[in-house]
Amino acid sequence: MGTVARPRNIISVGSATTGEATRRELYFFNLFRVLQACIYVGLAYSPLAIAWIDLRFPLLGRINALLYLFFALVLFLRTEKVLGRVNLTVAVAVLYDIVAAVLALASIQDPQSGIAILLMFNIGAGAVLLPPRLAGALALFGAVALAVGATVVRYYDPHYEIGPLESVLFGTAYLASYGMFNVLGRQMRATEALAEQRGTDLANLSQVNDMIIRRMKTGVLVVDDANRIHQLNESAWMLIGSPKPELRDLGAVAPELSRRLYHWRTTGKTDTRAVALAEDVPEVLPRFTRLSPNEATNVLIFLDDTSLVSRRAEELTLSSLGRLSASIAHEIRNPLAAISYSAQLLAESEDLVVADQRMVEIINNHCARANDVVENILQLSRRERSRPxxxxxxxxxxxxxxxxxxxxxxxxxxxxxxxxxxxxxxxxxxxxxxxxxxxxxxxxxxxxxxxxxxxxxxxxxxxxxxxxxxxxxxxxxxxxxxxxxxxxxxxxxxxxxxxxxxxxxxxxxxxxxxxxxxxxxxxxxxxxxxxxxxxxxxxxxxxxxx
Structure with a gap:
């Protein structure tokens, strides 16, 4: 009860924190990579694809497709294992995505712009999961790699369809994709962090409430319609006789309390007499209420310790009495000092007979006693803080x-x-x-x-x-x-x-x-x-x- 709740499964990603949402995003990103690798394999090996697609470099295209498929499958199967190092894993994966896409475009005789478009999603996903600078560097690398790859291929094949203009357009699209997804990712991280913080606050608040209830001097029990105890705090456990944890039937633990609960359920009236629910425990005043107006089963029971109530009433009475007595004591001191001073002057007279001297002595004694009473009352009302x-x-x-x-x-x-x-x-x-x-x-x-x-x-x-x-x-x-x-x-x-x-x-x-x-x-x-x-x-x- 004394610990502070902390969010679970929180892993650092850039400047943000991620949990279940990042695991889900990484899972779907790796799944998309598997589908992307299957497309490369289909283009390189499928008889249907071979019928209408020529491979410029067949060996390069097929090896690249197989290696990329193997890499994608391994990464997909190890999604849970790489959550502790998301930045490194995603950066390497996006880097390989770019290289594999450039090699796939280079190996196809009649390139399809769809492969270049698919790469746009990889770069965008990297912008969501990676820190901004690293994601931007990868987007720039993708644009440069595509342009360099197209230039090299055009050296061997002047009729290669991706020319300089198309390379610039695709590179611009990669950078724009990075910018858009980076903004979207930051907003997602901020929203997720806020939700996690709210969840942590709610968990802490719940624990604080639980601790307050446990430490309350008033006993608190929750009993269902089957007369079973669902929850109780420490005070309630002591006031019903400290039963064993396995005892949950209210009728067996505290028969009198069970009887009063049944009476309240059937008549709606509460027995206001104090009762001791077990041996050697203080008397209590049970109070009953439902957890909510629409809740017809669970009942909340409060056990007010009568000794605590009496003690609080006594403290309030003494506090009020102390303030009143202090006010009266201040008013008594002045006439008391005058009486004492007059008696001392009278005692100095040489004409006093023995009987009068005895009367003066009585006056002095009672003045001293009255002064002691005043001092005690003033101490009661003006106690100073201790300085140990x-x-x-x-x-x-x-x-x-x-x-x-x-x-x-x-x-x-x-x-x-x-x-x-x-x-x-x-x-x-x-x-x-x-x-x-x-x-x-x-x-x-x-x-x-x-x-x-x-x-x-x-x-x-x-x-x-x-x-x-x-x-x-x-x-x-x-x-x-x-x-x-x-x-x-x-x-x-x-x-x-x-x-x-x-x-x-x-x-x-x-x-x-x-x-x-x-x-x-x-x-x-x-x-x-x-x-x-x-x-x-x-x-x-x-x-x-x-």
Missing amino acids: ELVDVNAWVNNFVEEFKASNDLGMDQLRAVTQPRLIDGLVDPQQLQQVAWNLVQNAIRYGRLPGEPARVAVIARMLGDKGPPVVEVVDRGPGIPPKVAAQIFEPFFTTHEYGTGLGLYLARQLCEANQAALEYVPVAGGGSCFRITLVNQIAPTPGRS
Whole structure:
């Protein structure tokens, strides 16, 4: 499916291309040459011809006729074999045509102008099949050869009928024939090349359409009136349970789909309920239509994956929600900044009682929380494109841990970096990786702790196996995450904390996917959680590094 269609049986002829048309033209040209040789043999050997035609040079005429007939037959029988060298074959053949015609005219006592006229067709056919200069040279050679032959024969026979005037006229006719057939040949080649190009374009378009259909997420099947599957794409094959290639009966492959097709054929109504056509495959919504209004047998079936539909709807909803939320967030920031600034000024007052100080602290805490919500919403709506570069993951993890410790007062909590003695390179945008890891470490310190104990968090750089991709893991020794909750933690706006926004992990995964990386939750044996970032492998070793 990935190849581009190319025209078959294309052979270079001069500046044009030829295929089946050239083979046919060469076939008829060689067939005409056989008939032409038979005429020469008839004139030289036939008793009827001998009765009214005298041979001036009998031996020359008969040998010439036999050799020309042999040459014509061999060339005719080898038409298919000479298609690879058309220019050389046709040029030699036309050259021999001229020599044989001149010898035939010289050997006949009473020459017939018909032989000279027959040669005109040979020259014209050469003009069609050969490049213009070569065909013109042969036409000129034919005119000169006829004039020279007539002059030599007249030296032996002063009564020879082809005189100088007739030689000039025949030579002019050969050149005119060359010009006319050359124009005709160019027009034929241009038309043929255009037709072949159109055929190639149609073949390529057909393959592109076939590739698009094969790669469609929507399943597509073609079923005839006998309930047999004629064609299906990859998505349809998976959605009906990946049947064996020899299974073509729709009733045996997908009974429920066959039942719905029968219902649609008989009533014209479509069952709009989602259905799983096999085990461990997503539910689909079947749709039926005929290939054309006049087509009463073949039916086109579309299988819409409901999970894809839901995902697209979710993406559209999130996109719209992100734009709306960003607009609202901008409006919230100004009054939020004023409230926070006023609370800070109020906290500096010496007349505040303890209860008022507690109220000011509550205001500051909630302002900070509201600001975090605004920042997350703005990140959701203005994600920047990733700029991946080759990163030394060991060095990056060490720098990240040092920077996090310098920016946050950890108190009794522990944060450490775990690196490997080997070089680990990964392709990632370091700024976006920093944003993801910062979010994961904050969550680990906040939620990944046992009651009454400090948090113990490690940021690990390692390889998955000997030749696996590089990973960055954030591991804590807290209570872990229940399986039901773990299945939803990356969904937007899902949170188990009363002060959470449910956007942190969703944004983290989106940033990872923008870097062709993967973020997943992995339970830790003995308790705890692990959030693993799987990076892209290094494609080629960096010069100067080992």
